[in-house]
Amino acid sequence: MEKLKDINELKYDEKGLVPAVIQDHKSNEVLMVGYMNKESLSITLKEGRTCFWSRSRQTLWRKGETSGNIQYVKEIYADCDKDALLIKVEQIGPACHTGNRSCFFNEILSKGEK
Numbered sequence: 001m002e003k004l005k006d007i008n009e010l011k012y013d014e015k016g017l018v019p020a021v022i023q024d025h026k027s028n029e030v031l032m033v034g035y036m037n038k039e040s041l042s043i044t045l046k047e048g049r050t051c052f053w054s055r056s057r058q059t060l061w062r063k064g065e066t067s068g069n070i071q072y073v074k075e076i077y078a079d080c081d082k083d084a085l086l087i088k089v090e091q092i093g094p095a096c097h098t099g100n101r102s103c104f105f106n107e108i109l110s111k112g113e114k
Contacts, residue, residue, distance in 0.1 A: 069093035
């Protein structure tokens with residue numbers, strides 16, 4: 001397994017962002033997808049809690065800052081192209097602002113359907 005030495009090795013998009021898939025570190029359930037810039041990723045690494053860049057508000061937001069639904073970072077991986085992140089977390093409370101544990105509850109195709 002290779003280890004990134006510097007977050008500048010990541011391939012950020014034209015807006016300076018990289019998508020971050022947030023996954024429960026025990027169950028591997030996908031909880032949400034957020035976007036990070038260099039500053040939010042640096043904060044995440046320093047504080048051990050997820051911090052994202054809000055594309056709608058154009059500002060940093062620390063997950064759980066107002067709700068208390070904190071994500072404690074356990075592991076971080078970059079994909080093979082270094083243009084996406086997988087962040088494994090201990091999720092405290094629901095991950096979704098709707099109150100659902102995961103943001104992925106809108107079913108499009110269920111198991112066994114064609």
